[in-house]
Amino acid sequence: MKTTDILVIGGGAAGLSAAAEAASAGAKVTILESDLQLGGQLIKQTHKFFGSKDEYAGTRGYKIADILLEEIRSAGDRVEVHTNTTVTGYYREDGTITAMRGEEEYFRVQAKKVVVATGAQERLIPFPNNDLPGVYGAGAVQTLMNVYGVLPGKRVLMVGAGNIGLIVSYQLMQAGVDVVAVVEAMPKIGGYWVHAAKIRRLGVPIYLQHSIKEAYGKDVIEGATIQEVDNTCSGIGNEKRIDCDIICMAVGLSPTTELCWQAGCAMQYVPQLCGYVPKRDRTMRTSHPDLWIAGDASGIEEASAAMVEGRIAGLNAAASLGLPVKAEGMKEYWQRLDHLRAGEVGEKIRSGIGQVLVDTWEGK
Known part of the structure; x- marks a missing residue:
């Protein structure tokens, strides 16, 4: 004692x-x-x-x-x-x-x-194949990069446009990682505009009112399908397939x-x-x-x-x-x-x- x-x-x-x-x-x-x-x-x-x-x-x-x-x-x-x-x-x-x-x-x-x-x-959201290697929480990605100096992957899909998602996206790009897109289920970004502006200036698309529908890959993440959603976060079509090797979850x-x-x-x-x-x-x-x-x-x-x-x-x-x-x-x-x-x-x-x-x- x-x-x-x-x-x-x-x-x-x-x-x-x-x-x-x-x-x-x-x-x-x-x-x-x-x-x-x-x-x-x-x-x-x-x-x-x-x-x-x-x-x-x-x-x-x-x-x-x-x-x-x-x-x-x-x-x-x-x-x-x-x-x-x-x-x-x-x-x-x-x-x-x-x-x-x-x-x-x-x-x-x-x-x-x-x-x-x-x-x-960290919160996570369920989707098919979310147990494939390559799905991370944003905190884990920050730990790998900023504490241990390890890049999590080469092409990252960021899910969530709050401050954490936007800041980690910019940090990934500073480390030389390609952020292929940011998806956000809400009709506007949740983070500060100054953080969103940084990644938009670098050409990263931000898909509002979109969420991840499913991940795909044989043994590891090879890509994901995103989909437009309504105000209840239910899919309403307009799917888009994105090639990536990391899905980073920053959903709260x-x-x-x-x-x-x-x-x-x-x-x-x-x-x-x-x-x-x-x-x-x-x-x-x-x-x-x-x-x-x-x-x-x-x-x-x-x-x-x-x-x-x-x-x-x-x-x-x-x-x-x-x-x-x-x-x-x-x-x-x-x-x-x-x-x-x-x-x-x-x-x-x-x-x-x-x-x-x-x-x-x-x-x-």
Whole structure:
């Protein structure tokens, strides 16, 4: 049994920010990360961030990861890190967390407070032959290219024109891969126009109101058939066959919230946040008195917002232990979030958060 003041589950943008904030207040922090290294999605992101200077606008994602990791290192022995470690369960009876390092070392953790920053998992869509080698999620393609320096293939069909699909398409082209087309089931692109403009200038066609009908190939992907769809995503004809050796799926993310369910948190399905998420107050505390939430696990949003949510969660988890924190920090972080979520772009997020944000847990 390991013990700690604050356990942070997940070492991505939100988790690192939460850990840095809590450690700066004097808490003993333990980070459990299932990947082989800390940084989460940041280490895959070679593009420059939007947002504000406080969240490193104009800085490439992997550089932001370095900044956060330096914060963790500067905390010294107040932060203990376990990578290649998967949390396997939360037991309500006594608040014990179980975890597995690698495939053989099983251990338990008793934490006074827990910050769940488990991120998101990629969605996939079913189609005939989607089990052929050569069908990837966009995150896997980013990992191959930007972490390990491996090209996934030579000709890629991108399914999904949100920010992830558009950004990964451009990164593929920078690496010398031919992106033969981007297909998007909606009548307009879901990502920022600046990302779409980059790949359109390079001659990549974007087929709106189209989706993949089926893949074909004998032993590996050799191509796909795309088809025009209606507003229910049902095929309505106008098929087109495209030769490719990779089909990259960028069709959205879902919050990873299994531990919140196990802990008995009050949950709600919120389409604007892309799935079931825990209700939370302005400290990012859930209905469970010892559990905070941050990042994509609280609703799918940009990494800039995840970092600020992590700061809020870490600060308030530390404050709940009686550690000294600056009260003005909470106000400042919410001002940053409001700035990031301002305008038409943030309208969906604001609507979703309004459905799960509570004023107080008293009497609940």
